Amino acid sequence: MIGYYLDLALRSLKRNMSLTVLMILAIGFGVGASMTMVTVMHVLAKDPIPEKSKVLHYVQLDPRPLRGYVPGDEPLEQITRRDAETLVREHRADGQAIMTGGNATIVPSRANLDPFNIDARWTSTEFFTMFDVPFLKGAPWSAQDDANHNRVAVITKELAEKLFGSTDVVGFPIRVETTEMRIVGVLDTWNPIPHFFDLMTEAYGQGEQLYVPFTTSLDLSLDHNGSTNCWDSKHDDPKALDAPCEWMQMWVELDSDAKLDAYHDFLSSYWAEQVRTGHYERPVNIRLRNVTDYLDYNKVIPSDAKLGTVVALGFLIVCLVNTIGLLLTKFLRRSAEIGVRRALGASKGSIFMQLLVEAGMIGLVGGLFGLGLAALGLWAIRHGASAYGHLAHLDMAMLAATFVLAVVSSILAGLLPAWRGCQVTPALQLKSH
Amino acid sequence: MLHMKDVSKVYRTEMVETHALRDLTLEVRAGEFVAVTGPSGSGKTTFLNIAGMLEELTGGVYTLDGVDVKSLDDKARSKLRNEKIGFVFQSFNLIPDLNLFDNIDVPLRYRKMSRGERHKRIETALERVGLASRKKHFPAELSGGQQQRVAIARAIAGNPTLLLADEPTGNLDSQMAREVMQLLEELNEQGTIVVIVTHDPEIAARAQRNVHIVDGIAADVERGPALVQKDPKNPKGFANAETIA
DSSP states (O other), rough: OHHHHHHHHHHHHTHHHHHHHHHHHHHHHHHHHHHHHHHHHHHHHOOOSSTTTEEEEEEEEEOOTTTTTTTTTTOOEEEOHHHHHHHHOOOOSEEEEEEEEEEEEEESSTTTOOOHHHHHHHHTTTTHHTTTTOOOEOOOOHHHHHHOOOOOEEEHHHHHHHHHHSSSSTTOEEEEETEEEEEEEOOOOOOOSOTTTTTTTTSSSSSEEEEEEHHHHHHHTOEESSEEEEEEEOOSOTTTOSSEEEOOEEEEEEEEEHHHHHHHHHHHHHHHHHHTTTTTOOOOOEEEEEEEHHHHHTTOSSSHHHHHHHHHHHHHHHHHHHHHHHHHHHHTTHHHHHHHHOOOHHHHHHHHHHHHHHHHHHHHHHHHHHHHHHHHHHHHTTTTOOTGGGOOOOHHHHHHHHHHHHHHHHHHHHHHHHHHHOOOHHHHHHOOO | EEEEEEEEEEEEEOOOEEEEEEEEEEEEEETTTEEEEEEESSSSHHHHHHHTTTSSEEEEEEEETTTEEGOEEEEEEEEHHHHEEEEOTTTOOOOSSOHHHHHHHHHHHTTTOOOOHHHHHHHHHHHTTOGGTTSOOGGSSOOHHHHHHHHHHHHHHHOOSEEEETTTTTTHHHHHHHHHHHHHHHHHHHTTTEEOOSSOHHHHHHSEEEEEEEEEEEEEEEGGGGGOOTTTTTOOTTHHHHHHH
């Protein structure tokens, strides 16, 4: 019967084109606006590392003086170099990585290429394994490289191609600022969105192209990129080991609740030790948030995207209410036909299905129109001023979701009119027709 | 085939209660051609709607081909209606957007017949009413008489046992009315029970049997009061009891 209902729906839609077009426009605009914003939200809110988002934890401590302490305050956003180096050396978690953002000038060996500046990351060896960073060639540098402050680097394939015209460049030298380093690995495409491991740099940026041991970056005084917060102005160099400044991030990998508890206990002991030695003054205030919680805590999704989504979904509801009205008008104008069909053997269920199929067909066409509008909306966002604009693309999941939303919306909008339509009293219609 | 016993129909609103049928008892047997007559508002159409299961009865028992209609849900009732009953209405009630072929196809679609069977039945029905060459035409392109013939074709395509016609000639001129009546008579001769509601005494006279309804109470004109269920609260029975007796 579905084939018959589809045929009837097509005839019905052709019969009153202006009403049909109005409904398609209503569904299309509602779906288009919603899907534009839902797609943006889908990109912004997705889990950047789904396999590990529950086992990677961000470490937050609070070495600030007691002055200004308010119970219940959150600890610092980042950690000090002293804490970072001590904790990574302790090596109490399954994995631990310390890091900070940076930038550096690359001096190409090719004569036709001018020096250029790139975003970089100064980190420790386990960064790559903890975050499942894919290698195209080579491998991460070793713990020994970290310890010996070796001049080694991992670069992205884009940078490799730019510098050497090839990705097969493991062992090649790369000049960072004034220092020559040896390339040990070339990364495959990798740019988790959002840039969860360091929210002090752009959450929805293009990612870094160069990775160098943190220890090496200190030796070479490579530029730090991100936020630095010091609570004692007596120190001249915020990067000094004992500087009272937070500017580094630390992540640990703990794959069970027991390990999480154990690591928390370890940090508590560490805190007590720091209090005893006079480095810490505040009561224990540790946070070990996993990736999901950390992103929630930082409210990574831009408020304009959230507001836009709420407005777009509200607009969809308004469009649906209008569609309900239009469908109701359309179906009830066909009471005579419904009465005839009932007299000729159609059950209420058959009429209900016939009308619902018609609503669904409007949704399908409205969905196509909405898809066009969503593509247009995303294009506008990509060319707008927002930091996340470059991410606004429809993927297959969103493409499917657009159609599902359109058809489900129109079927929902069709439920009441179809129910009212199938309640038509045939006897009344047949006599009055 | 059609058996009604003490059937009543009451329309209730907040203010009034209207008794459209009162304890109506009637039996229509196989092969009969029955004309139902009566003044306007007497309950003829209500009777036809209940007979066609287009309305619920308030009280009494109605069995169609041995099936107690009141016990059926909407789906079963619709199926029974589709299989056993054909309708012909005064205003034809063809669906204007469908051509003749598709109009006749409507009841067959709900019977979930194969495409081939449906096509065969539609062609046969159209030939029977003399409109085979116009199957692609739309109702608006036909005269009133032709439209009523299409409605008859639609009613008979499903090969119903019972044909219910509500003033089928009411909107037709005398020539066309005669043609339609002739068609109904032919169908009856071929075994279809025809129950026709009419105001027209000439049409009623062509039926084998007349049932007169007044104030919701029925009497069988030709066969006398034997089939009439008198309302005990209204011992006078229907208005023209004397003429029937």
